[in-house]
Amino acid sequence: xxxxxxxxxxxxxxxxxxxxxxxxxxxxxxxxxxxxxxxxxxxxxxxxxxxxxxxxxxxxxxxxxxxxxxxxxxxxxxxxxxxxxxxxxxxxxxxxxxxxxxxxxxxxxxxxxxxxxxxxxxxxxxxxxxxxxxxxxxxxxxxxxxxxxxxxxxxxxxxxxxxxxxxxxxxxxxxxxxxxxxxxxxxxxxxxxxxxxxxxxxxxxxxxxxxxxxxxxxxxxxxxxxxxxxxxxxxxxxxxxxxx
Amino acid sequence: xxxxxxxxxxxxxxxxxxxxxxxxxxxxxxxxxxxxxxxxxxxxxxxxxxxxxxxxxxxxxxxxxxxxxxxxxxxxxxxxxxxxxxxxxxxxxxxxxxxxxxxxxxxxxxxxxxxxxxxxxxxxxxxxxxxxxxxxxxxxxxxxxxxxxxxxxxxxxxxxxxxxxxxxxxxxxxxxxxxxxxxxxxxxxxxxxxxxxxxxxxxxxxxxxxxxxxxxxxxxxxxxxxxxxx
Ligand SMILES: Nc1ncnc2c1ncn2[C@@H]1O[C@H](COP(=O)(O)OP(=O)(O)O)[C@@H](O)[C@H]1O
Ligand SMILES: [Mg+2]
Numbered sequence: 348x349x350x351x352x353x354x355x356x357x358x359x360x361x362x363x364x365x366x367x368x369x370x371x372x373x374x375x376x377x378x379x380x381x382x383x384x385x386x387x388x389x390x391x392x393x394x395x396x397x398x399x400x401x402x403x404x405x406x407x408x409x410x411x412x413x414x415x416x417x418x419x420x421x422x423x424x425x426x427x428x429x430x431x432x433x434x435x436x437x438x439x440x441x442x443x444x445x446x447x448x449x450x451x452x453x454x455x456x457x458x459x460x461x462x463x464x465x466x467x468x469x470x471x472x473x474x475x476x477x478x479x480x481x482x483x484x485x486x487x488x489x490x491x492x493x494x495x496x497x498x499x500x501x502x503x504x505x506x507x508x509x510x511x512x513x514x515x516x517x518x519x520x521x522x523x524x525x526x527x528x529x530x531x532x533x534x535x536x537x538x539x540x541x542x543x544x545x546x547x548x549x550x551x552x553x554x555x556x557x558x559x560x561x562x563x564x565x566x567x568x569x570x571x572x573x574x575x576x577x578x579x580x581x582x583x584x585x586x587x588x589x590x591x
Numbered sequence: 592x593x594x595x596x597x598x599x600x601x602x603x604x605x606x607x608x609x610x611x612x613x614x615x616x617x618x619x620x621x622x623x624x625x626x627x628x629x630x631x632x633x634x635x636x637x638x639x640x641x642x643x644x645x646x647x648x649x650x651x652x653x654x655x656x657x658x659x660x661x662x663x664x665x666x667x668x669x670x671x672x673x674x675x676x677x678x679x680x681x682x683x684x685x686x687x688x689x690x691x692x693x694x695x696x697x698x699x700x701x702x703x704x705x706x707x708x709x710x711x712x713x714x715x716x717x718x719x720x721x722x723x724x725x726x727x728x729x730x731x732x733x734x735x736x737x738x739x740x741x742x743x744x745x746x747x748x749x750x751x752x753x754x755x756x757x758x759x760x761x762x763x764x765x766x767x768x769x770x771x772x773x774x775x776x777x778x779x780x781x782x783x784x785x786x787x788x789x790x791x792x793x794x795x796x797x798x799x800x801x802x803x804x805x806x807x808x809x810x811x812x813x814x815x816x817x818x819x820x821x
Contacts, residue, residue, distance in 0.1 A: 426729025436724035439819045450728035484820030
């Protein structure tokens with residue numbers, strides 16, 4: 348069953364084509380890694396899925412809902428799709444406990460107690476129970492990103508989108524975040540992950556998408572992709588990032 | 592040099608100066624700050640909005656009021672409002688408006704412009720990712736504004752907001768043009784009655800100075816305590 352489907356999605360900024368005829372789909376429980384050179388449209392693509400970026404043509408459905416249909420209640424849809432950003436984007440004026448509870452209370456209308464409990468359980472899951480009363484600015488980058496993942500999970504999402512979740516982190520903190528993501532993938536979460544962490548891709552991805560200049564150049568089974576990418580651009584890209 | 596300086600005049604006038612005059616000044620400052628903050632935040636939200644009409648209206652309003660001398664607006668408003676109220680209520684003669692409320696409204700309308708600019712720059716200084724994160728969690732624009740954007744913008748801008756309030760405290764003395772007994776008005780009345788202009792105006796200046804100085808020192812201390820940890 349397809350959880351996320353993109354059909355011929357295009358988008359331009361003025362006369363610059365950020366996305367051009369992108370089609371793919373992500374099944375329930377599948378983990379898809381998206382990679383490609385900087386500026387190739389990965390962030391834009393992933394943001395179109397929960398409607399944070401409007402598209403010019405094509406269509407996107409998430410769990411059967413047409414994202415760009417004018418009748419779609421976008422906030423409702425977004426509440427069901429978790430998103431994790433490169434720069435964490437925790438709310439700096441709220442402590443960790445409140446960061447985890449806010450959207451549960453305001454968006455899902457959960458009772459405060461339930462929301463706090465849920466938040467505490469997830470904080471435990473990402474190994475940060477001791478930090479509930481701290482503010483985001485008091486945590487390391489890796490810790491903040493784990494909180495951001497917990498915050499998204501608190502909404503009981505049907506899928507999770509990640510936009511370079513480890514690329515703003517110091518190298519020694521990357522693994523603590525990837526470990527949480529690996530565990531999430533193994534628990535059966537549907538995930539679309541923009542990342543250059545090929546170790547992560549090898550470990551848990553089902554498929555790898557390679558983008559270049561707004562196009563999906565490769566969309567292949569993981570083993571196939573790492574075995575022998577068909578396009579020259581993908582091969583060049585891989586050889587570059589696998590060096591370091 | 593101070594031999595002719597009559598301290599007794601000041602001492603005798605203290606109850607009147609403070610209980611009547613300063614009470615009025617502080618009440619006006621408080622009401623206009625609250626009113627100006629509410630209206631100013633609303634203007635800031637309108638100005639930051641993607642809706643051209645809303646931002647145009649707010650921008651036009653702010654630019655208009657900021658290009659008028661405050662004292663003129665005070666004057667104008669005091670004489671205009673009775674007729675406006677007459678028209679609104681359909682009464683047969685101009686409605687007498689309490690000078691206090693007339694001043695509160697004038698200062699609210701005027702201060703809202705300054706608060707608007709402060710809050711707007713507070714909103715603009717937040718990373719765009721904050722709004723995106725709020726939206727991605729399913730918040731509506733309104734919820735994002737109320738729970739994520741404004742709390743941060745207001746907290747970041749609190750020192751500037753309080754500094755503007757100190758300026759407002761000084762500016763309220765302009766209501767003397769309406770013969771209102773604010774602190775300066777009270778001092779002026781005693782000065783006239785007792786023929787002690789030097790004493791009263793020197794003392795009035797001293798009091799404004801001390802209060803403003805203490806308040807701005809307090810703001811500086813507060814600044815460190817309210818800063819959001821980043
Ligand atoms: N709001 C915008 N206006 C104009 N161009 C943009 C905008 N956002 C992104 N772009 C351009 O679109 C291209 C793709 O951006 P992005 O999706 O962020 O790429 P990636 O995440 O792969 O690095 C980049 O060249 C970027 O400069
Ligand atoms: Mg990107």
